[in-house]
């Protein structure tokens with residue numbers, strides 16, 4: 292049985308003077324205990340709405356939501372003690388220091404004065420916020436705010452963590468730091484549902500990805516499964532001279548497995564190939580024979596963006612606009628470390644199973 296579960300989850304808003312908005316439209320979801328599931332979707336897909344339902348902040352119009360078998364709708368008072376949430380916008384008291392914010396959360400949850408202070412200090416250390424400990428939050432950078440907000444969600448050591456776009460607005464280094472923290476928590480047994488617009492983030496962190504659009508899951512699987520579902524690798528060729536485009540298409544068609552695609556300027560060409568290394572070799576040899584000059588050539592596995600384009604007819608990053616594209620690409624050097632953290636985690640899990 293899934294640890295976090297949604298079935299037919301629906302939330303319809305009827306704003307005054309406008310038609311109904313189906314923020315959730317029969318969402319189906321199952322997250323196994325101790326794993327990370329990413330809800331991946333563009334702006335307005337329903338990610339925050341789903342998190343708000345699970346964290347008892349709003350009531351759905353219809354459907355079932357359960358955590359550890361407990362019904363979120365009928366027993367919210369049993370849900371609140373076992374969950375932690377870090378919302379899309381950091382919820383911190385601007386006038387308190389980093390330490391005071393965490394201490395306050397502990398007291399609100401009745402940890403007692405001594406335990407609250409001990410836990411606050413542990414989290415300050417874990418999140419590397421020592422220098423911000425005694426400064427009011429209003430002077431914090433966005434990244435520090437995010438960290439103190441997530442730290443606040445961890446005060447009670449929740450079994451289940453909901454993270455709504457945990458790294459939006461963070462620079463590549465802070466994003467990596469956040470990924471490390473999330474991986475550590477999952478390594479310790481926390482079950483995580485996170486939302487993201489970053490394909491890279493879902494790819495690196497999540498055991499399972501549910502792609503959502505218009506309040507529905509439109510695809511689900513591991514990152515590899517989603518990529519495999521749209522075919523093998525790609526061979527990509529960039530020409531020096533777009534005049535060579537037609538001849539290159541002919542070559543790609545011969546050695547690839549799909550109809551080649553060409554960018555508008557005709558310089559960049561792509562073809563699917565189940566055996567990409569072999570196709571690339573043949574293509575390069577043939578282009579060489581024909582004297583066609585190359586600016587770049589290579590192969591790549593399909594990205595989650597390709598998956599999104601295939602499933603919805605539009606690119607996820609185009610929808611997520613500037614936020615995703617600029618930052619995701621500048622973070623491209625970063626994923627290796629988090630990826631290896633995920634692998635380590637998997638290995639650990641596999642070891643404990645056997």
Ligand SMILES: Nc1ncnc2c1ncn2[C@@H]1O[C@H](COP(=O)(O)OP(=O)(O)OP(=O)(O)O)[C@@H](O)[C@H]1O
Nearest residue numbers: 304306312314332333334335336337338339340341
């Ligand atoms: N209180 C509300 N009243 C009316 N419509 C709402 C309300 N809250 C959300 N919506 C609508 O529901 C849809 C889903 O919103 P939601 O915030 O869940 O999207 P999201 O996936 O979190 O998007 P983002 O990536 O921008 O955070 C949107 O069309 C949004 O405009």
Ligand SMILES: [Mg+2]
Nearest residue numbers: 338339340379
């Ligand atoms: Mg949102």
